[in-house]
Amino acid sequence: MSSITWQTVQAEALRRIRTREWPPGSRIPDEAVLAAELGCARATVNRALRELAEAGLLERRRKAGTRVPLNPVRKATFEVPIIRQDIEGRGLVPGYRLLTRAVEPAPAALLASLPAGSLPPGAQLLRLRALHLAGDAPFCLEERWVNPLTAPGILVADLDGISANEWLVQNTSFTGGDIAFGATNADAETAAALDCPPGASLFVIDRMTRAGEALITSVRLSYAPGYQMQAVI
Amino acid sequence: MSSITWQTVQAEALRRIRTREWPPGSRIPDEAVLAAELGCARATVNRALRELAEAGLLERRRKAGTRVPLNPVRKATFEVPIIRQDIEGRGLVPGYRLLTRAVEPAPAALLASLPAGSLPPGAQLLRLRALHLAGDAPFCLEERWVNPLTAPGILVADLDGISANEWLVQNTSFTGGDIAFGATNADAETAAALDCPPGASLFVIDRMTRAGEALITSVRLSYAPGYQMQAVI
DNA sequence: AGAAATAATATGTATAGACATAATATCGCC
DNA sequence: GGCGATATTATGTCTATACATATTATTTCT
Numbered sequence: 001m002s003s004i005t006w007q008t009v010q011a012e013a014l015r016r017i018r019t020r021e022w023p024p025g026s027r028i029p030d031e032a033v034l035a036a037e038l039g040c041a042r043a044t045v046n047r048a049l050r051e052l053a054e055a056g057l058l059e060r061r062r063k064a065g066t067r068v069p070l071n072p073v074r075k076a077t078f079e080v081p082i083i084r085q086d087i088e089g090r091g092l093v094p095g096y097r098l099l100t101r102a103v104e105p106a107p108a109a110l111l112a113s114l115p116a117g118s119l120p121p122g123a124q125l126l127r128l129r130a131l132h133l134a135g136d137a138p139f140c141l142e143e144r145w146v147n148p149l150t151a152p153g154i155l156v157a158d159l160d161g162i163s164a165n166e167w168l169v170q171n172t173s174f175t176g177g178d179i180a181f182g183a184t185n186a187d188a189e190t191a192a193a194l195d196c197p198p199g200a201s202l203f204v205i206d207r208m209t210r211a212g213e214a215l216i217t218s219v220r221l222s223y224a225p226g227y228q229m230q231a232v233i
Numbered sequence: 234m235s236s237i238t239w240q241t242v243q244a245e246a247l248r249r250i251r252t253r254e255w256p257p258g259s260r261i262p263d264e265a266v267l268a269a270e271l272g273c274a275r276a277t278v279n280r281a282l283r284e285l286a287e288a289g290l291l292e293r294r295r296k297a298g299t300r301v302p303l304n305p306v307r308k309a310t311f312e313v314p315i316i317r318q319d320i321e322g323r324g325l326v327p328g329y330r331l332l333t334r335a336v337e338p339a340p341a342a343l344l345a346s347l348p349a350g351s352l353p354p355g356a357q358l359l360r361l362r363a364l365h366l367a368g369d370a371p372f373c374l375e376e377r378w379v380n381p382l383t384a385p386g387i388l389v390a391d392l393d394g395i396s397a398n399e400w401l402v403q404n405t406s407f408t409g410g411d412i413a414f415g416a417t418n419a420d421a422e423t424a425a426a427l428d429c430p431p432g433a434s435l436f437v438i439d440r441m442t443r444a445g446e447a448l449i450t451s452v453r454l455s456y457a458p459g460y461q462m463q464a465v466i
Numbered sequence: 467a468g469a470a471a472t473a474a475t476a477t478g479t480a481t482a483g484a485c486a487t488a489a490t491a492t493c494g495c496c
Numbered sequence: 497g498g499c500g501a502t503a504t505t506a507t508g509t510c511t512a513t514a515c516a517t518a519t520t521a522t523t524t525c526t
Contacts, residue, residue, distance in 0.1 A: 018406035041511045062477045063519040080307045173251035182461040183416035183436040201434035203416040228415040274481045295507045296489040
């Protein structure tokens with residue numbers, strides 16, 4: 001029909017940014033002007049530019065207009081797959097083994113890393129250690145604390161066959177959380193579990209999820225040496 | 234006025250997903266139905282649900298309707314800051330030191346990791362090794378290959394005071410790339426540069442950016458022990 | 467001059483209506 | 497029953513218009 005889609009407009013805007021027809025730091029024409037120039041409605045231009053702004057390629061402010069940032073802060077998006085799906089996606093057969101299971105008071109190290117109010121004083125948490133396998137090889141060691149108050153049913157759930165993460169995804173509703181990536185040298189216990197030399201460099205994900213203010217679960221995933229996590233820019 | 238914004242609709246949809254009023258696997262009401270129920274236009278519902286689908290919390294297909302996925306693949310977005318800004322954001326004073334600079338043929342290891350056509354046969358690349366400092370402490374070792382064909386001017390650029398990354402961001406236009414995170418044990422040379430024990434576990438980012446098919450730059454960033462990268466879910 | 471009130475303006479968003487598109491369901495035919 | 501053509505349907509998108517909102521520019525007042 002009109003053949004001018006928001007994708008068309010977006011591509012054209014991208015082209016002008018990349019060719020420096022719109023140089024870094026400069027202000028670009030108003031939506032209304034672009035709409036007239038490109039022959040489409042302002043809403044179409046709006047959608048195109050809004051998405052570019054969300055991606056960090058433009059900066060928009062009411063009344064001040066739209067500018068090409070001098071130092072674009074590019075945003076990358078990555079998917080946080082369930083480990084089983086991650087393994088399957090690599091063409092391997094996923095396995096899961098629960099190593100230890102206990103109910104313990106929250107350790108000081110965990111309490112220190114949480115904002116106040118995440119846990120009631122003296123809270124008892126479910127502590128899990130489990131190993132994810134890819135084929136016959138260890139893939140990832142999971143060390144997890146679960147708050148039974150926000151994950152009711154976890155204490156009686158059968159976690160021998162299903163990963164706690166999958167149980168939580170299906171049975172709780174989190175409203176937020178954060179995630180951090182890092183690296184650490186394998187300690188003796190971890191090395192034994194992952195069947196790698198002590199001191200080997202492991203990719204580590206620390207993840208915390210909340211329901212409102214309250215902690216649902218905190219987990220550290222230590223991946224076997226060589227693991228890489230991919231993302232697109 | 235109407236007071237029903239797309240954010241309102243989105244929040245309500247999120248609530249229904251979280252409370253399992255819309256259980257995993259189920260199909261949710263059509264846009265038109267929701268619009269009537271909530272008292273807004275279909276376009277408003279569309280924007281709310283579209284964003285949830287982009288975040289992985291809903292699955293939408295024409296004619297088939299909208300469903301709550303059984304296994305939501307949550308997507309997390311993180312910002313890829315310029316290292317200098319990363320250091321400043323941690324409240325430290327950034328520093329930069331160019332260690333070595335040479336023009337060499339592309340090494341086999343790099344060629345192997347690139348798709349065919351990324352580089353002409355026998356291409357000469359600029360090889361850089363540089364150290365980023367936070368205060369007086371080493372922060373990150375940068376090992377980079379730059380393709381002068383897609384980064385014209387790089388061979389005569391003054392890279393002693395400015396990071397090659399910043400030069401590239403300001404002087405080239407990339408159309409895509411990919412990024413991978415991993416961990417590795419510090420080799421002797423890297424350990425010396427980062428002032429850490431050999432074998433220490435380092436967080437590593439491998440990043441490649443392209444202009445169309447052609448390589449612009451490939452870089453490995455090895456962060457000093459203890460570095461963590463944060464993201465929000 | 468400096469501060470406070472006011473006007474102007476670009477983006478942000480809502481709406482109703484229309485058509486496009488992809489996927490599914492149904493019908494007719496062999 | 498199986499297959500292919502056709503109808504149906506939910507989402508995807510564009511348009512024109514209107515009003516909201518944040519921010520900047522201007523004017524007015526002291």
